[in-house]
Amino acid sequence: MATILAHITVQDGKEKEFEEVLARLWNSTHDNEDHVLRYEYWRGAEKNQYYGLLSFNDYNGFLEHQTSDHHETDAKLLTHLFTDFRVEWIDPIATASPLPETNMQPLPADAGDLWKAYHERMPAAVATWWLALRALNKKS
Numbered sequence: 001m002a003t004i005l006a007h008i009t010v011q012d013g014k015e016k017e018f019e020e021v022l023a024r025l026w027n028s029t030h031d032n033e034d035h036v037l038r039y040e041y042w043r044g045a046e047k048n049q050y051y052g053l054l055s056f057n058d059y060n061g062f063l064e065h066q067t068s069d070h071h072e073t074d075a076k077l078l079t080h081l082f083t084d085f086r087v088e089w090i091d092p093i094a095t096a097s098p099l100p101e102t103n104m105q106p107l108p109a110d111a112g113d114l115w116k117a118y119h120e121r122m123p124a125a126v127a128t129w130w131l132a133l134r135a136l137n138k139k140s
Helices: 015-032 059-066 069-079 113-121 128-139
Strands: 002-010 036-043 049-056 082-089
Touching: 002 059, 015 036, 015 069, 049 059, 059 113, 069 082
Parallel strands: none
Antiparallel strands: 002 049, 002 082, 036 049
């Protein structure tokens, strides 16, 4: 599984355009992808600040999303609206979330160039302390 929290700051005056493109991407994602578990966005408390929670059955489901035609089209429009964008890999707490653990997967043998590029650029960064805590929780 793969879950990210996206931290997004949008250019002043571009909020409406950002939300319109995001609505189209949200619909396309939910209409066309089988591996998406959560794909949600929120406005933050700070001006022009947005957050996204994106969760997929597995890392390859995340790559499928990233390389989809609808993502490739709309992401190009969205990135021109950002002043800042940061992705944070997060790990659900098993006793407080229905989502499975975030784990990296190897690149499929038949992966195309775009998959390879995203696999290299956006690996699921599983923090060492998560692994230790997971092991402790499984012993309990």
